Amino acid sequence: MGRVLDRIEVVAEEIRGQAVQSEADCRLTDAAAGLLRDSGAIRLLQPRLYGGYEVHPREFAETVMGVAALDGASGWVTGIVGVHPWELAFADPQVQEEIWGEDNDTWMASPYAPMGVATPVDGGYVLKGRWSFSSGTDHCQWAFLGAMVGDGEGGIATPSSLHVILPRTDYQIVEDTWDVIGLRGTGSKDLIVDGAFVPGYRTLNAAKVMDGRAQKEAGRPEPLFNMPYSCMFPLGITAAVIGITEGALACHIAVQKDRVAITGQKIKEDPYVLSAIGESAAEINASRVSLIETADRFYDKVDAGKEITFEERAIGRRTQIAAAWRAVRAADEIFARAGGGALHYKTPMQRFWRDAHAGLAHAVHVPGPTNHASALTQLGGEPQGMMRAMI
Known part of the structure; x- marks a missing residue:
């Protein structure tokens, strides 16, 4: 059947085409949700026993980014709703059967x-x-x-x-x-x-989900289901934000190719705009790479039967948060140079820009406590209370 992302690419224009109506409705249209359902995007982390793909976390993140670059809302839903099958995989088998027994596309x-x-x-x-x-x-x-x-x-x-x-x-x-x-x-x-x-x-038990005991008690041997919650849950959310900024960059480049400034100079001849595009593209790509690298490294370690320490989890969260902020700052740089035309509601650029900032407001992107916890742990301290939250 090929990768889910390949199927997403086949219907890319249809996903893009639903974005305006989804925004107007303040919910994904039935057609947009149907495209995600038919692609299997929400089953990426679902157990094979119930029609899932049990993909590597990297493939999950890359798929979320790909969808978000077409439509931020669709990517966001893919990242959030798409992680729930991962947790359900180590819930009681009775509730798994209740939810997926008759329809493995239940969200x-x-x-x-x-x-x-x-x-x-x-x-x-x-x-x-x-x-x-x-x-x-x-x-x-x-x-x-x-x-x-x-x-x-x-x-x-x-x-x-x-x-x-x-x-x-x-x-x-x-x-x-x-x-x-x-x-x-x-x-x-x-x-x-x-x-x-x-x-x-x-x-x-939420604490057991956070520290990995729930997965072990459920007897799930697969590396995927023994990944840290503090990596997997933020992964889909931050991947969506990065994908949204990739969508903004693609819109920006498409417009700038033929844009002419009020001075009559072609934008592609303006060295300052070119520099901004190049720097922003590099920053967005760095965000993508750093997010995926953490998921890759954690998966390899879990696959080798090793534990992910609190210090490693804290640094992983720090990297994930920084990736989101870096990508959105880069999107700001290109939006500021996109010209007045990017402000029109009829253009997708402004929607990607708004979606990126909205995504940055999620709790998994709050930098203070995680930065504090990661640094304190590296210095030999023991973070307590809110400093341990979501790590």
Whole structure:
């Protein structure tokens, strides 16, 4: 069948063609989601047992970048919804069968942020809460949601949190909660859960997912499913941002080929513009290479049966965050030199620029705590609290 990215390239113009309507609708159009579904993009990290491809993380990242360079929202959904099958692979086999048993193209939404409370009851939990930023949620039939464990009296029983898995019938999508300046087509709406029962087998201990114990306890020997969560979850998000900047660069180059400045000089004869294009292209490519290099190195180490240390994970996250910021700064440099025509809504350049900045606002791209943690660890310290978050 060939690579998923090859199939994406065949329908590239169709994906591009849906971008304007997706943005207007504040969600991916059914046609856009259908193109991703038919390509198999969301099954890249899915177990082969359920029709997935179990690809190397590099191929996942490259595919997300390829989609995002066509349409930022489609790439973002590919990166976020596409990582959920990776986690489901080490959830209880019963919930895997519930989700994929009849349709291995069933999609799952999120977010993982613990915005709800799961109160223990016989056989599981009762879940209540409201979650923001559920990307691609209109096209998903299940959701991974983060929740703190409650004490039954309105408080938090322990500092631990869960990833709970719910069917669409157990949560409400709140319309008109995604009217934003960038990544509009992702449809990242709010979800509400009001007292749904969650069987125990539909939960994962979030701390164990983060440190790799959940994967080991599930008995998954494959290197893919033993990659660090702090590499795999940000991988799709940052790959989308880098792909978006690659799309911006492609738009910029296409326009500049024939553009003439108000002085009458052809842009391709302006050494300052040429220098800016060359430097920005190099920076965006450096972002791509650094992100993929970390995934490659971690995979090779896991494949050899070795552990990824906290220090390595922290440095990997630092590299991933820096890659996103570097790429968006490079996109700023070319956008500032694209001319007034790039400001028009009828041009895709402005949409790529807005999408890139919106993607940079995601929590996985906050540099402070991770930079602090990585440096402190390298100096022999032991980061605590928020400094260990998402590492």
